[in-house]
Amino acid sequence: MNPIEFSQRVLDWFDIHGRKQLPWKENPTPYRVWVSEIMLQQTQVTTVIPYYERFMARFPDIRVLADAELDEVLQLWAGLGYYARARHLHQAARILCARAENQLPLDMAVLQELPGIGRSTAGAILALASGQRQPILDGNVKRLLARFAAVEGWPGQSRVQATLWELAERYTPNARVADYTQAVMDLGAMICKPHQPCCEACPLIEHCAAYAQGRQVDLPTPKPRRELPVRTTQMLLLRAENGAVLLERRPPIGLWGGLWSFPECPMNADAATWCQERLGLMVMVGPPWEVIRHSFSHFHLDITPVPVTVTGYSQAVMEGERFIWHRDRHAVIGGMATPIHRLLVRRLKSAPDTQQLTIDL
Template identity: 50%
Template sequence: MSDQFAERLLRWFDRHGRRDLPWQQPTPDGGRDAYRVWLSEVMLQQTQVATVIPYFNRFVETLPTLRDLAEADEDTVLALWSGLGYYRRARFLHAAAQRCVAEHGSTLPRAIDALLALPGIGRSTAGAILAQSHGLRFPILDGNVKRVLARYHGVHGDPGKSTVEKLLWEHAERHTPAQRTADYTQAIMDLGATVCTRSQPRCDDCPVREDCVARRDGLTTELPTPKPGKRTPTRQTVMLVLRDTEGRILLERRGPQGVWAGLWSLPEAASPEEAWRVAGQRARLGDACALPSFIHVFSHYKLAAEPWLFDCVAPLAGVADQAEARWIAPSPGMQLGLPAPIRTLLDSLSESYPKDSP
């Protein structure tokens, strides 16, 4: 191994790296299970390790193999994913597993082109799967690695731009060693997650600090170059909590497009006035009261939600006969694909607003 960056990083990893993560459990041949590596890589997109671990453990306990995932129904997959956000990742994961069963003998392919052809698997995820599960020499370039390499090499410019990303891929390719590729891949991710952090990086603890351009030139706060700021719009909505005399809530499956696509959620209206009309199309109404409003932040906008509780309603005939509508008695941990704020709202509803209150 001639690359000093990789040598220093691996020495650091041997002392400080994370080697007890649940997706690192070795297989009988000493490698790592490709399914578990793939699942972890998808979960870790936009999400920190500490948050992912309990979701990962619950997911593999329910769906321990790729075939189990492929044969599961979408509600089961989305319920296990509920709270992680970016639900398109879960749907891609499900679709890719089904493709693997149909086309690759119920395993993830080892060929890079075949991996890249699967839904939701890009170049960095494919590289991580092949490097960590099979020890093959493929680089990765997730957000943590982009930050490490941009600072180490003094790369200016938005890492999301093609020219900048191309340069970072060249650096990633050059540093990735032919030996201990799995350890190196975990090491550079660990370095970005625990030392070369977005704010207040711990440069004195960094194993490659001696040659880091950002540290030398005082640019750790400027690199990587942040995206130009833009105003985040806010969308208003009224969420309708229709609860019947048995304590059941009306849930409706959202369409295939937009945020929370395919998840079960509450009916919505554009205003409190329209809320009565929308609710009246689904049940005979009595009194209603406003519940505490909340704001949920997505990557590209904020959702300002004003929930209204319509209590002790009488469901209209035929509403629950639709495949995309159900009257359900909420319970903690119910196995249904619900957006995190909707699950939180339903969990708190019985405590704060008992069924016999207006």
């Protein structure tokens, strides 16, 4: 879609629905916009407003700020978090006043040399307070553009971010940059929200790639979760001569609490020995099946299913609260986690492994 139409649609929407009551929008001098932009970094508008009012009442211009003690600045910042923002703001004010400039440099490169001002904040100050055609790329715009152009990948990734900057640059108009800049942020905050975006109310709906693919909720790509730990276990698919399979009820607390499962034996343990000692069963152990990975929110569980045939017993495994011999594939028993149920069905259908073992032996 051509940039003119993009910005036109965004501006038309802004003229009707945009936020225009924000404190920093009245008399948007570079200093007032600067302070607002710093406060708004990683902080929501409604949180910032009271802080901004107090701050501007005490430090109405850059010189007052530079003359103040850092402690007092931090005091007015207390509760906002990210206190390096306040230190940088104060430090930058002092730098400028020491240069006898007493005002923000309205130049992209020079602006970014000041502490606390990166590319996006510099762009916002210049676009909002001096009408320069400079793109911004805050969280709102990232989300909006990632969806609009269906940009794949987590925006924290440098390559993805570069793509988004390119898009931001492309769509930033020459005329009405200040309104446009406010408009894209409003659109991101009010319509193209992280969860439950209001696509029906979006002026870009007809040209939104994510919407066309029905992937609004999947974009932007969420931050990759850190590698989950892997736990391993053997599950013993014990079968008696009559075809019944042994199930064990899991402890009421913990993973799959109270559900039926297979007897579990640690990976480093020998299954035959374990059966003898823990179950009192003489068994033949078949070749393990392929590992099944079951994923939870906080770890992966790698299950090694081990087919085992009972050949005799020294003391019978009692049926009751804890163990049952299950033989009818269609019989309804208590709750069973999905991967366990699938394993059970496979085991009941599998050919007796005694033959296989006999051949091997």
